[in-house]
Amino acid sequence: MTVLDFVLPAELEAHDPPEARGLTRDGVRLLVGRRATGEVGHHRFTDLPDLLQPGDVLVVNTSATMPAAVRVPGSDLSVHFSTELPDGQWLVELRRGLAQYSAARAGDVLALPGGATVTLTAPYSRGRLWHAQVTTDTGLRTDTPISDYLREHGQPIRYGYVPRPWPLASYQTVFGTEPGSAEMPSAARPFTHELVTRLVSAGVLIVPVLLHTGVASPEAHERPYPERFAVSEHTARVVNQATGRVLAVGTTAVRALESAARPDGTVAAKAGWTDLIITPERGVRVVDGLLTGLHEPRASHLDMLAAISGTALLDRAYTEAVAAGYLWHEFGDLNLLLP
Known part of the structure; x- marks a missing residue:
């Protein structure tokens, strides 16, 4: 198990949606780390189409957030x-x-x-x-x-770092079509219809998976528990035939894809409940990179990130994120980890 421990200053917690801070949804910051070179770069989320390549496959979660x-x-x-x-x-x-x-x-x-x-x-x-x-x-x-x-x-779940309630629409992503998640699959929150159009125009493929994510208490940092997921035949075929990189949007998309992976690294159509835990020791079979939010110190999700990025790049990325004042949690900034 890899434990990334650091001090998260209170001022780096995003208390409100970016729209309430004078930004557009896709106007949040984007920290980009490249495993091959160890480089870390600073961008806006609107730069994403320029950071990807034709043939890359973005795998998105279509689970919508319930007022749970x-x-x-x-x-x-x-x-x-x-x-x-x-x-x-x-x-x-x-x-x-x-x-x-x-x-x-x-x-x-x-x-x-x-x-x-x-x-x-x-x-x-x-x-x-x-x-x-x-x-x-x-x-x-x-x-x-x-x-x-x-x-x-019901009302949307919120924690102490979000001092006031926000409507359910603030907790939905542009990809959410099937209600079932207790908390927002937040890595996809900055996507807008306009940004999706730019990605498709740039030759990036976007395919869906489903994983209904449950509550993830910020105090406990517990391991994942069984969650319902589905990977379609269409998504499996596109991923298996990808000419570019397979990039998951969020840890939920990683869990869904890797739960449907065969030992040879291909993906099968599959549905059910998964309790898969991804660590550096287990590694990943399908995913080449990850777009994700910034996770709390010692959070179990950091093991998954280390499995994709390596511990050295992950440590550098988080050191840079703290130093540069990136914002954490579901209304915060994003981190793109590339091969």
């Missing part, structure tokens, strides 16, 4: 709906205000607006995530997606 936080009436607790499991239960997290809540116990029943109830059945990880049975009196069953319920009663 529901307040418990009469208390300061919220339930964060994370991941629907194959057996129809959910993984959920409880928060008190914006802070982690650790006093829950198996058997606790939480009454939610609209007649819904959440019954905690067993702890999943360190008492933070719980297996839960979810029922409502509106006709939804425990094995039925509850996206309709969340659209009526």
Whole structure:
């Protein structure tokens, strides 16, 4: 395991969407690292079409963000709906205000607006995530997606570094078509329709995968848990026939692609749940590069980044990002790691 530890100054946390800071969505900064040379360069996200090459393949996640936080009436607790499991239960997290809540116990029943109830059945990880049975009196069953319920009663998940609520549209990407993610696949947030047009005009191919990402507590830095994914035959064919580099947009796209990889490095059409953990020791079979946000110190995602970029380049990139005042979190700046 590779642990990248550094001090993240509070002023480098992005508290608001870039649009609230006087920028366009694609006006955020872009730190580019090249593994072959060890070079790190500073750009704007609007430079992306000039940084890629004809024949490159961008793999994007089409999961849309759900308003997955529901307040418990009469208390300061919220339930964060994370991941629907194959057996129809959910993984959920409880928060008190914006802070982690650790006093829950198996058997606790939480009454939610609209007649819904959440019954905690067993702890999943360190008492933070719980297996839960979810029922409502509106006709939804425990094995039925509850996206309709969340659209009526939920709010986007946010943490303490985002002091005020923002509408669900602030947490959607231009690629999101299928609601299912508890948190935004945020590496794709800066893309706009105009930028996508420029990329396609430059000969860059864009193909979809699906991975519904669950809650990733900023306090815990836990390993990934099972998340639903799908890689289509079309995407597998384009990736396998790529003449350029295969570049994942976000760690979710990496997990989906690598979960569908064969031992020889080709990709098969595949769907299901994945709990794949990517480390430098495991390496990657399909992905050549990654476009991603900036991750917190000691975050488990940094192992995946090191598997793609190497530890030396990753350390240099993060040293430069801190020194140059890049912004972290889902409303912050981006990092492009190239071969």
